[in-house]
Amino acid sequence: MGEASYLWSMVFSSTLLENAVNEFSKLPGIGKKTALRLVLHLVKQNSSDVLQFSDTISRMHNEIKFCTRCHNISDKELCNICSNLQRKQDMLCVVENIRDVIAIESTQQYNGIYHVLGGIISPLDGIGPEQLKIDALLQRVEKEEVKEIIFALNPNIQGDTTIYYISRKMKAFPVRITTIARGIAFGGELEYADEMTLAKSISNRIPVENYIVSGQ
């Protein structure tokens, strides 16, 4: 947002205002100037709206849970997705985090359930398999008689490492293991695609009759 707050420090005539700006600027991607804009917006709102804002945030933090089965964020012990028996209970989509669940749910195209790893294997960041919900995934695959695991991880080295590690551990189980397709994004242009993506999109080419049936 082009903030020059590192060049000068803001001088406030009100400690209450300054404290509120400081709280907002602790949030990721929010600098002092943006924080001030947000706080001055709240100053102009009526009391009930501001009370609702602060109450909703603190209530969310106090009451929110993580689903004991898939580790998605949830209001109850079991999240809405896991407890929905309309969804295929033997198809697990393995994702890195909660944002990915929301992204996939928003497509309204997936009818299975999830497993949130809470990260991906990244030795350089000190994240190994034991920091992630991988053991819990293996237990689920065994106990819940899962038929298919779909990896929906970001296409990079850490993602591929995580897929490789988990799929080796799964060898003992009769489960189909797939990954979301990598290729040229819809609306993307061939000439700007990197070589890796383009190469994979050719080697993993699909018959046109499948494409027309599944593609919308």
Add this chain to the structure above:
Amino acid sequence: MGEASYLWSMVFSSTLLENAVNEFSKLPGIGKKTALRLVLHLVKQNSSDVLQFSDTISRMHNEIKFCTRCHNISDKELCNICSNLQRKQDMLCVVENIRDVIAIESTQQYNGIYHVLGGIISPLDGIGPEQLKIDALLQRVEKEEVKEIIFALNPNIQGDTTIYYISRKMKAFPVRITTIARGIAFGGELEYADEMTLAKSISNRIPVENYIVSGQ
């Protein structure tokens, strides 16, 4: 922030999460995706930090006041700037809003006091002199025996109209009326300056000896 939230709606597995995201996305310039990022950041913080965040906001809104003299935001009846007797009490800087006070204070170059108009005259937006703290300014000039009024309004038609309107009303008082200099910004380039700014910077040229004394 390149948000495509108008194209798709987010599907949440948690109402608590959804409510918190909705509250954040009511703030100006915060879309759904940014709101989600902020809320998920708060989810990861410990309870005392989140409590401090929500308490600081609601306390700020409940307790904040506007200075009865200059209409700046304040913790008390009279703001820190007005009640600081080290500052020149007979020099008023007239600004549009609180953000402008903070910007000028942050330069640490101004040693007078302020008067916050709460907007500028803009007939197209339905804002006339009676919606602004102009009468209060005239009363201050009379009662407080003000020696100089410095207009620090944004350089545009509304700003100039406001200056013209107020300075006409001031004719009866023995007060010096000035406006902040308009010209080429420090670090700016002549060839990219608009004609108006460049023309004003030439007609309002200053002797080099003054420039060297006052410029840093």
